[in-house]
Amino acid sequence: MxxxxxxxTQLRAATGGASSASVEGGTVGEVLDALYEQFxxxxxxxxxxxxxxxxVNVYIGGEDIRFLEGLETPVADGDEVxxxxxxxxx
Amino acid sequence: MPPESLTCKECHTVYPLDASYVCxxxxxxxxxxxxSRADVDPAELRRQIQAGPHSIWRYRDFxxxxxPPPRDTxxxxxxxxxxxxxxxxxxxxxxxxxxxxxxxxxxxxxDRVVAVALARAxxxxxxxxxxxxxxxxxxxVAAHAAAAGLDxxxxxxxxxxxxxxxxxxxxxxxxxxxxGNYDDVNRLCTEVSGEREWAFVNxxxxxxxxxxxxxxxxxxxxxxxxQVPDRIVGPIASGSQFTKIARGFEEWIEAGLVAGAVPTMxxxxxxxxxxxxxxxxxxxxxxxxxxPDTIAKxxxxxxxxxxxxxLDLARRxxxxxxxxxxxxxxxxxxxxxxxxxxxxxxxxxxxxxxxAKLAERGDIDPGERVVAIITxxxxxxxxxxxxxxxTVEIEPSYDAFEASVEAxxxxxxxxxxxAA
Numbered sequence: 001m002x003x004x005x006x007x008x009t010q011l012r013a014a015t016g017g018a019s020s021a022s023v024e025g026g027t028v029g030e031v032l033d034a035l036y037e038q039f040x041x042x043x044x045x046x047x048x049x050x051x052x053x054x055x056v057n058v059y060i061g062g063e064d065i066r067f068l069e070g071l072e073t074p075v076a077d078g079d080e081v082x083x084x085x086x087x088x089x090x
Numbered sequence: 091m092p093p094e095s096l097t098c099k100e101c102h103t104v105y106p107l108d109a110s111y112v113c114x115x116x117x118x119x120x121x122x123x124x125x126s127r128a129d130v131d132p133a134e135l136r137r138q139i140q141a142g143p144h145s146i147w148r149y150r151d152f153x154x155x156x157x158p159p160p161r162d163t164x165x166x167x168x169x170x171x172x173x174x175x176x177x178x179x180x181x182x183x184x185x186x187x188x189x190x191x192x193x194x195x196x197x198x199x200x201d202r203v204v205a206v207a208l209a210r211a212x213x214x215x216x217x218x219x220x221x222x223x224x225x226x227x228x229x230x231v232a233a234h235a236a237a238a239g240l241d242x243x244x245x246x247x248x249x250x251x252x253x254x255x256x257x258x259x260x261x262x263x264x265x266x267x268x269x270g271n272y273d274d275v276n277r278l279c280t281e282v283s284g285e286r287e288w289a290f291v292n293x294x295x296x297x298x299x300x301x302x303x304x305x306x307x308x309x310x311x312x313x314x315x316x317q318v319p320d321r322i323v324g325p326i327a328s329g330s331q332f333t334k335i336a337r338g339f340e341e342w343i344e345a346g347l348v349a350g351a352v353p354t355m356x357x358x359x360x361x362x363x364x365x366x367x368x369x370x371x372x373x374x375x376x377x378x379x380x381x382p383d384t385i386a387k388x389x390x391x392x393x394x395x396x397x398x399x400x401l402d403l404a405r406r407x408x409x410x411x412x413x414x415x416x417x418x419x420x421x422x423x424x425x426x427x428x429x430x431x432x433x434x435x436x437x438x439x440x441x442x443x444x445x446a447k448l449a450e451r452g453d454i455d456p457g458e459r460v461v462a463i464i465t466x467x468x469x470x471x472x473x474x475x476x477x478x479x480x481t482v483e484i485e486p487s488y489d490a491f492e493a494s495v496e497a498x499x500x501x502x503x504x505x506x507x508x509a510a
Contacts, residue, residue: 006281008280008284009284009285010110010112010114010117010284011114013114045114045115045116045117046117053116053117053118054376054398055100055112055116055117055118055119057277057393059277062270062274062277064273064379064393066378066379067379067381082281084277084280084281085111085112085117085280086117086393086395087111087112087117087118087119087296087395087396088111088276088279088280088283088290088292088293088296088395089222089272089276089279089280089292089293089296089328089391089393089395090292090296090327090328090329090331090391090394090395090396
């Protein structure tokens with residue numbers, strides 16, 4: 001299933017400037033793993049002990065995955081996964 | 091002591107003083123670092139501050155600007171610090187002060203942070219400023235942009251209090267009402283900020299913006315006669331202001347301007363949006379995000395960016411983070427108004443209610459000097475006091491006055507201390 005992942009500007013140096021990527025996967029975790037396969041440098045920047053670093057937010061269709069099932073959240077064909085820095089706002 | 095760089099708070103990677111806020115290596119927040127103040131004479135520094143303007147710019151040596159501040163800014167800061175003896179007596183405290191930041195140009199502490207962010211944005215050549223706001227920030231961005239002749243965009247949750255929307259639109263800004271809560275607005279703005287050459291004061295200019303809150307601490311110390319209070323009670327939304335107040339005291343202690351230690355830091359949240367208070371109570375060092383449901387909309391951030399640092403600060407200083415109900419918030423607004431003459435918005439009700447809770451619980455030693463941070467103005471959240479008192483309506487005759495007003499003694503009962 002093709003899932004579109006939107007890449008924030010701060011990570012585009014690791015994606016050769018690409019602002020999005022299309023990958024396969026049945027859960028958010030699998031989607032991120034597929035993304036790391038494509039752009040190896042992304043893993044060390046946002047992943048931490050199998051999870052995500054604490055200042056990384058991941059959304060599906062605008063909803064924070066922490067309100068869903070985290071990295072286990074299922075994704076369906078056509079879903080959009082967005083990675084964003086968590087340090088904004090306030 | 092000019093600013094030197096932006097530094098990641100997590101991995102300490104150093105970046106130039108640009109419009110950036112996130113570490114590209116670890117996604118941690120960037121913070122302004124300054125040249126060493128070790129060789130600065132504190133007495134001389136104090137004289138310079140005292141000779142400065144009655145605004146935050148008297149502390150420009152501690153703010154992240156390369157040049158003198160622009161002249162066409164609204165004069166933020168230098169708000170009153172009022173001794174609140176009647177409120178102290180009601181709560182069984184000896185010495186209590188209210189830092190009334192409603193007395194700012196747009197009636198909240200946000201004028202401080204916006205003034206700094208906007209000044210830096212001008213230095214970097216930005217023409218448009220923007221923000222994701224729970225209301226007070228929208229007021230400040232729109233007004234400061236108007237004063238400086240810059241374009242502005244303010245993004246707000248569409249269900250915001252009408253007073254805050256009206257008090258923003260009047261300045262001629264572009265208001266974008268987003269169908270969602272503040273965290274949705276913030277997510278959207280984080281995306282937009284990556285795609286537009288705009289200065290989002292609390293996103294890509296957040297490192298500069300956040301520095302503005304330190305001036306609350308500087309003013310308190312100066313207004314107390316160059317002394318540090320024992321305890322601060324202040325609100326927590328993202329946690330930025332809370333942590334920067336402590337940083338302000340820390341910097342002045344390091345600079346030799348004041349003696350002593352960082353105050354005990356007590357944070358205040360509304361129960362309907364208390365991710366930081368919940369994490370504090372549970373002993374966690376990160377916050378689990380929540381969906382806000384509270385009348386304290388200016389504090390309704392369910393995904394607080396500085397939550398981990400606020401938790402660390404409260405623990406490190408022997409303080410805490412408490413939450414109060416919407417009813418306690420309304421009672422807090424009344425208590426502050428009736429004992430000090432200060433009418434605050436819901437965020438100030440949260441702070442006052444938590445102060446009352448701490449006092450009632452015996453957490454505050456009666457000998458302490460306590461400062462409560464009142465961040466905004468009651469006229470912006472009038473719904474919070476609607477229906478909390480009655481007016482006596484009479485015919486315009488003396489008999490009616492005597493019969494209805496004096497005889498029935500319908501004066502509103504004095505506010506009771508907020509129940510724990």
